[in-house]
Structures are given as C-alpha cells and as structure tokens.
Amino acid sequence: MRTLRWLIAIVLVAATGFVQAQTADPLPSWNDGPAKARIVAFVRAVTDADGKDFVAPPERVAVFDNDGTLWSEQPAYFQLLFALDRVKALAPKHPEWKTKQPFKAALEGDMKTLAASGEKGLLTLVMATHAGMTPEQFRKTVLDWVATARHPRFKRPYTELVFQPMLELLAYLRANGFKTYIVSGGGIEFMRAWAEGVYGVPPEQVVGSSIKTQYVVKNGVPMLIRQPAINFIDDKAGKPVGILQHIGRRPIAAFGNSDGDFQMLQWTTAGGGARFGLLVHHDDAAREYAYDRKSHIGKLVRGLDEGPRLGWTIVSMKNDWKQVYPK
C-alpha cells in the first residue's frame, strides 16, 4: 500500500509539472506585443501534431547569431577585446611589439591607429594571439579571460552581458523539441569555451569562423595545433554554407541582428512550411546601445529595409524587452 501511495504521488507531481509547463509564461522578460506573440504562435504551429504546419522534432533546427544577438557587441566585438588583452599579456615575450604596428597601437590602447590598420591589422592581432597552441590550451586562455575581464561600461564579466530574453527563447525552443545552434562570425573555439555553460549550447552545436588546425605528433604525443591561417569565415553568404557543412539540414528558424545575418535568415525563411526569422534591433541606448544603419559594428540596413516584407520579426530592444541582461 505504501508503494501504491508513492506511485500516485509521482503521477500527481508529474501531472502538476505538466500543467505548470503549459500555463507558466515561458518568455517572462518579453513584453506582451507582436514580437512575443509571433514567437509563441510559430512554436505552437510547428509542434501541433494535428496542425498543417507540424514539423517533426529532428527538423526543428534553430540557428542563432552570437554577437549582438545573444550577447552585446559594443564598443567592439568581445573577441577583439580578448585579442587586445592577449597582446598585452604576451607582450613581455615579444619586445619587438613595442615598435611594430598594429601591436604598438594595441599596447598603447590607441584605438584610432588600430582602426586605421583595418581588417588586415586586426587579423594580424588575431593570428598572433589565437594560433600556435592546442585547442585545449586556447580554451583555457579564453576561460581565464572570461573569469577576470570586465566590460568597460557595465563593469561586468562579458558572459553576463548576454540577453535575458534570448536565454529564455533558447530554453523555450529546446523545451519544444528544437535543437539550438549558434552560427556566428565569431571564432568557433572562442565560443565553444563558454557557450555550453552560458547558453546551454554544446560544442557540437556551435558553428563559427575558424583558423586552420594541423595534426602533429610531438615526442610521441598526438595533438592538434592552431595555425595562423584562415580556414573559414562564417559570415554573410558564408552562414548558409557553414550551416550545410555542420548541420546538413536547412533550419526552420533563424535569429540575428545585423546584415551579416541576412543570408542566413533569407535561406531559412525561403524554405517550405512554417518558417521564422527574427532580427534584434539595437535601439536602447539607455540599457544597452543604439545603432543600426551607420554602425561600424553590427550594421543593419537590408534587414530593416527588406526584413518586414520577407515576414521577419524586428524586435525593438527598447519596447519588446522588459529586461536586457540577467540580474
């Protein structure tokens, strides 16, 4: 009889949990409005087994840009700030950097000269700080930085400058049978170091830009060594290419914030059946940043001009989000 009572208790608890899951707001940091309503309507449509828009769980693939979509990207991409901190940390071993550009500018915090060095200058810094070690060693460097570095304006760890409404969205999609992927122009190993802990996205679901790696056996120990050469740039038209390569399926939902995400949303939402495209519009200078058409980072022009006609949801950070960062 005690066993029976115990069984009943389990069933009751399970049933209560089920009802709660059905009624609790899964997106509490989103203000009620069209953006939130469209997200919920899409998820209900593709998970309704009797509906015309039902999608089987294996095909419920959702892809998220990272910089500006899941976490902030101002005043500069956080990975670039990591590279600058690494230049400072490695400087004692490279006395020549004191007089050699773009290292000199990086060491002196001379952002104007650094910006003038252009893509080539930044790439030089990235290669000098991201290559020449194993992925495990690089991962440790990233995690050490994440644990100690602070954002210049918010004075918080960078991994706390993730968007609470997007964390809820990731969890909501996963609770509805979606597999959530990051598809970002950022470095794949840079993101993998912390994405599982912060977003719940495991390494095998992170797609990003990469440098080449080479397999070598040193003193009998096999290892991969990161090379100072570009392997793949996961941005713009590269995003659908990266998605095919890693996932092998066309997503049914895509989330971004800049024109670097345009092709990813375009390819995703052009597929048959129910599709979802969403762009986060940074219009909240008070709580985060306000930038779009003229920004040097996260430029958003085509998305604003063509997105609404393509059925994409444009999220106003200011109006649609109750809260920006986790408390």
Place this chain on the structure above:
Amino acid sequence: MRTLRWLIAIVLVAATGFVQAQTADPLPSWNDGPAKARIVAFVRAVTDADGKDFVAPPERVAVFDNDGTLWSEQPAYFQLLFALDRVKALAPKHPEWKTKQPFKAALEGDMKTLAASGEKGLLTLVMATHAGMTPEQFRKTVLDWVATARHPRFKRPYTELVFQPMLELLAYLRANGFKTYIVSGGGIEFMRAWAEGVYGVPPEQVVGSSIKTQYVVKNGVPMLIRQPAINFIDDKAGKPVGILQHIGRRPIAAFGNSDGDFQMLQWTTAGGGARFGLLVHHDDAAREYAYDRKSHIGKLVRGLDEGPRLGWTIVSMKNDWKQVYPK
C-alpha cells in the same frame, strides 16, 4: 483501484524491460571472444557512475569510419561506383565524353585505363557528377541510385552491404548514452542521404570529405550550389581536424579498418581516462573480402603493426563475426 492496477502494470512492464535490457546480449552477431569482451568491458567501465573510468554522457563520443568499417568497400569504394553510374546516366547530355578521358574509360567499363588515370582522373569524374546542383538535388540522385543499384558480386543494394555486428555496436553504444558519429573519407552529402535510415546517424553527426558550396540567389530563390572544387579531405591526419571542426570534443572511442583511420584512432586513444580503438580486419574472403597490406583500397599496414601495442582491438571478421551482413 483500476488506476492503481494500471500504475502497477506500468511499473512491472518497465521493470521487466529494464531487466531484459540488462541481460539480453546486445551484440548477438559477435562471437564470444576477446574483441566482444573488450567492447563490453569498456562500455561498462565508462558508464559505471561509481567507477574510476566513468565518463559523463556529453563526453561519450564515438566515431566510426564508413567505407570498410560500417559497410563494404570492394571491389571499389561504393561512391566511385555511384560516380561511374552517374557518368553513364549523364552521357547523353555530354557527347564529348565518348572520346574524352577519363569519361571514355568510365563509359566503356575500362577499369584498367580508369585506374591508370589516377587520383586526378577519379577526381574529374567526381566533380562532373557531384557538382552543379543543390544539395537537395544531389541527395535525390543518391537516393535514386541507392534504390536501384546492385553490388556486382552480392546482387544486393549497397545499403544492405552494411555490417550487422557494427549496426549492433552502434545501437549498443547509443543505448549506453554515446553519441555516434561517422567520420569518413567519403563525401559528406553522399553519406547524409542514407546514413540516418541505415545507421540511425543523423546528418549533423556525419563528418566527411566535401566539395565547396556557394550561396546564390537565382530569380529571387536563395540556394546553395555544389561547386567543382575540393573543400576538405577527411582522411588520415584530416580526420582529427574534421572531428575538432564538427564535434569540438576528442572522442573516447574510434572505429576504423584502414591506415586512413590511423590518426583518428591514435588521437582518440592517446587521451586521458578509458579509451577504445578498434580496427576491422578484412580476412574473410568467403563471406566478404580478404585484404590488408597490399590492397589498393583500405590498405592496412600501420594498424596491424602498431595497433596492438597501442591497445587497439583488431577484429577478425572471419573469427569474431557470427554474421557479416543483415539477413
């Protein structure tokens, strides 16, 4: 009271299933012997939550070569036989192929001239038959071929020439919380077309060689087009590189059959904690094929010479497998 009886029934059924799962032989097509015993001992060790070799489920990554490991690869890689069939199917649109090598040899079934054309010749055939379409169109071509083509010796569809003991091994590992991946020199999209149905391995868990793809918008329709250019060769030292790129974790178990898998097994088994490496040795001319050191396909020299010292399990197809193909 009826509800209670119903609950008891569920618990009893579940308990019975549990006991069965614990006692039924998960590898019935493997003869009892050291190979089978080592597989079972490894799986028990990494899944025993109280043991020193316990591995948390997310790190239970197992990688499988495909050609010669999961299915046969004689008298030639099946994907090459697919390419030759495609040359014949496409020939009416390419009258110039009648006089142009290596197409002429392919059309005439002149395998000697074809072999003499070397890697460059074969690559020409692959590019002519694998590029110039979307991944969806290519997938359909592969599935049509799989449905109709027959192996010259066994007169069965190629997807039936998979190894029954390896199908059981894939299922056994998955039942024990492993994520099973294919890591093959074969074409990634060629395998993805049928790997889920045949092996239970979804597209996102297939790593392979690839040609480049390009994102284009044609008459307003966005699509990816396969390009006649190599993107990545997932063989030998490329296998650990492909694993890092796609999975982002070092596997704890690796399964292969040729020296093309050497580095994958080497990197996998050199990691800390319990590791498992296994090579299928094709020594069964009666039921399948017998080849190793001198074969032009699936050459196995280093694996036989160095594998045992590295703790790898060498499986004799003849002695360790009760059955080769599914009935």
